[in-house]
Amino acid sequence: MIRIPAAIHDDLIAHAKEGFPLEVCGILGGTGDTVSVIYRMTNTDASNEHFMMEPKEQFSVVKDLRAKGLAMLAIYHSHPESPARPSEEDIKLALTPDVSYVIVSLADAELPDIKSYKISSGKVEPETLEVIV
Numbered sequence: 001m002i003r004i005p006a007a008i009h010d011d012l013i014a015h016a017k018e019g020f021p022l023e024v025c026g027i028l029g030g031t032g033d034t035v036s037v038i039y040r041m042t043n044t045d046a047s048n049e050h051f052m053m054e055p056k057e058q059f060s061v062v063k064d065l066r067a068k069g070l071a072m073l074a075i076y077h078s079h080p081e082s083p084a085r086p087s088e089e090d091i092k093l094a095l096t097p098d099v100s101y102v103i104v105s106l107a108d109a110e111l112p113d114i115k116s117y118k119i120s121s122g123k124v125e126p127e128t129l130e131v132i133v
């Protein structure tokens with residue numbers, strides 16, 4: 001399970017909409033199963049089908065998380081035109097162990113969809129995503 005405050009949930013959707021029609025990406029940090037901070041990252045691929053985070057930004061985020069006593073809980077990205085489920089490429093590139101993979105879908109622009117998954121060794125497990133106040 002991953003618990004995301006409503007303000008961060010709304011920011012995930014806003015980030016996806018701002019980046020449309022390209023994929024956006026970022027990192028969610030926190031403690032336990034509860035997110036407390038969002039880091040918007042640069043998609044260096046500038047693509048609507050895949051993403052790659054800027055390595056220097058990633059290093060900076062990891063350093064900031066450690067300084068705040070937080071952990072990386074999730075990597076997120078958007079699917080501008082497809083459902084909120086991992087693509088074959090998403091599964092292949094899910095190399096960070098013990099994090100959630102959150103996908104924001106804008107396939108239905110009126111009703112954005114956010115889902116979370118655990119992905120390990122090519123195996124995808126949906127996980128509960130709870131929006132909290």
